[in-house]
Amino acid sequence: MKRRDFLKVTAAAAAFPVIAAPAVHAQQKRFAGITLRCNGYGGTYDKALIDGVAKPLEEKTGLKVEYFAASVPGEVAKLISNKGNPHLDLFMVDNNLMPELIGADVLDPIKVSDVPNVKRVLPGYREFEDYGVPISVSSMVPMYNSNTITPPLTGYVDIGRTDLKGKIAIPGTSIAASALVLLAFAEAKGGSVHNMEPAFKFLKEVKDNIVATPNSTVAQLQMFSQGEAQAGIFWDGRGHELRTSGIPMQTVVPKEGIYAVSTYVNLVKGGRNREAALAYVEQALSDEGQLALPKIFRFGATTDVPLGELKPEILLNSPERVAMKRKVDWAALMKQRGELSERMNKVLRG
Template sequence: MKRRAFLKFATMASASALAAPYVHAQSKKFSGITLRMNGFGGLWDETIIKTVVGPLEERTGMKIQFTPGSQSTELVKLIASRENPPYDIFQADSAYMVELLKNDLIEEFSERDIPSVKRILPGFQEYGNFGIPFAVSSVVPVYNSESVKQPLTSYSDIARPDLVGQVVLPAPTFDTTSLYLLGIAEENGGSISNMEPAYNVLADAKPNIVALAQATVAQLQMFQNQEASAGIFWDGRAYELRSKGVPMVTVVPPQGIYSINNYVTIVKGTKHPEAIHEFAEQFLSDKSMLGLPAAFRYAATTDVKLPDEYRQDLLYNSPERLSLRKNIDWNKWIADRNERIERVNKVLRS
């Protein structure tokens, strides 16, 4: 072969080799698309990036841009910029879903758009096809088994006389962490429309309560530093304490468990609804669905098979446990927020 012909052939072969991965990359369905999504920060976002975003980008070419922040702050931004929304996907818990729907900020989807929603277990789609639930966290009684010798069994046990100076509770400010008040009310003959029994128990518990924690991290530190040994806390955070060597026991109240779902929603005005449907499909896949249970031991929302090492720490790990999940009228609960805050403050300051 003449040198000129050989060089021409080598050049063409080299160009073909270089072009192959480029063509492959360009063939990915959503290459060039970046979806914007609010985040919660820390290990939560890291887990979603690792188990959902990474595989999705590898498979489809789609990218996800996270903006960590509080739900309340990001919701205000979304409301203020509804004509040019800052997000395509919005993460929200059960309570914030009420605000999203009230302000007409999110789109409904169908099973045709996201076929894997068929795998979501009954009871988790609190708002029908508005929002895809992907994780479940519960507000439950907890106690340090080294410091508290008699196990807690209910929300109302925070008033037991043997717990003087040992209890820390979430402040009543938030609609989610304050669900324990509803648990106490219903354990004592009350209801969401009759919270008086909860305030009576809270009055009895007053000598026990060392603090009302304004943030989850503050409460976690109190348990970790042994400034408190019992109270009401997130099930996933109790697992975090156990993983750090604190013998914090999660209690399953026999009369019911009060939980919230975390959702991803489709923001109205997004230019990429099909890409969001693909994102949701990835989130509902087995590999992605196991991410948050692995990191936090928060419950999954689908029929995914749970490894035994997760099951022992998951609150909802059987049909029997799932049957204890209480339905919550979120509209009513949110509407009564200010009254609850006022009553709790009055009881504990009197």
Template sequence: MKKQIARFIALPTTAFALAACGQSGDNGNAPTELVISTWGFAEDFFQEEIYAPFEEEHNVNIVVDIGNNAERLNRIRQGTATIDVIYLSDYYAQQGIEEGLFAELDRNNIPNIDELYDLAKAPLGEAYGPAFTVGQFGIAYNPNEVDAPIASWADLWNETLNNNITIPNITATTGPMFLDAASTVSGEESFDEDAAFAQLQELKGNIVKEYDRTSDFVNMFSQGEIAAGPFMEMYLNDLLAAVPETEFVTPSEGAYAVLNTVNVVEGSENQELAEAFINWHLSQEAQEASAKAKIDSPVNATVELTEEEAEGITYGEQTIESLHLLNMEYVNAESSKWIDRWNREIAN
């Protein structure tokens, strides 16, 4: 898993389609409809800062298809939705690639890929979509509710945290990451499944329950049911709003990269237009706007932020290039076995 496993994000929402306002081009032709499948958070921001400028420049009417990763990928599998561009966590995007659901990209139409950090350029292979944002999976904790500061993955095994933490379920995007972290804590230099599960067995006394959604973590944390747990930094503002003293830690053994990708769906009649849209979303202008609004952490290396603007997001070459990147192809191949073993040995 270090260089051998994988890495998710999704804000589950009710699936529905939202038509954005179309813009007429100077040539008087009706705008082309471009259907974008995404999660449905920060809709006002995306409409104003990402969709509207592209609509105006390209005479496009953007239609948004909304849902969580699994819902939206299933709509493509089942042929119940006509989608041009799809945003997915790398975990789900890898499934789409293996099932032949995405078109191979012409990277000549997406020159802004060259401006991205290396880990974002081709996380699932050169033929498929880049990452448009990156987050880190580390640890969040309440310093007022623990006996000592938390600085490492190993600290979660401290007996003073008995019945006081949560961990992600193995079926969550970050589940395989924490499985890899457990292997590291066991002392293995490369991923060892048996060592990881044995290490998690030792952690069970500290676990209140597992969480499937970030909102579950936030609720338990804000209500004092837990004091700490593995957490994605991109949702730190939700924790800070509930518990202002919250600390987020990049563990000494290293945090994990959480990548969200963007792809063109196989069979799209608007592939060049879709690639132009991806290129726009990767531009310095669009990436900087997302970062300053605290919507997405930038993967365009030319984005420059002040210390205040960078607070609460994953930013900077040193931080981003230090993140562990798991092999999603390996994770998908092993996931069924891990889920079965997790349910037998770890699940509460």
């Protein structure tokens, strides 16, 4: 080969990797071309998950995730009725509805061998053996306006104080967490999930204090914002939202323990790509995924992720606080939800 021809071949060979590099890079993304479907909660919540879970996952693996905001109970009914032909690959749901989904056999288990980050989930946070993984936790706790209420509240049953007549708002029966509030009252007064009578006795005693039982989180938020209620039982993340808007609603670490709701992400049985779905779960439990919701809402994380500067503003922010989270028998509680709602309404209207 002549020297001139050799130089031409060498130059072409040197240029080839530059041209081919993007194609090679694309081939290294193992889930390129795959899109998973997941229900969403809408608005800022979904955006936080997109930024902390979906986008980083797509950058690393090529996997795309589509979120569909919809009513969770409606999506539960759809999954059960379409068993074997699911419209979703991943499903987010609070722990109160997990027993129904497990009983309907529409979820696939997730083992530590499938998702190594499951080992990082905090003690007591994973409540349903190998089904689902908790990705965030919201606490339903007492709070009060420090400008108008003294002394501070210290626990759930403090809403019965005589100085709080006409000042209390608690979730209405259309909100699933109202059953959790009743359980907090029952256990504080010596009852249990199998003996809720103390809760209704307590409600009857304090009903003059309860100015309203809003049937939406937004409605209760507005009541506190506008001063129609000065204390009550509400979500810890919403307390942070009120404080940042200038309303001095103080969140209480209740002496009885913390009653909380965890959001789980699940693999739907029959979903289109199990390996891709497992990669999503792994990312949701990574430090980046775990901090996505706390950064916006100050919800609690469910792993040992360092909270950094967010720590003072998150209720479940230490091993001691985590140990205060009460264990709930969700199957037993939700089985009687209809009866609990009916009795709650009857007591408060009687």
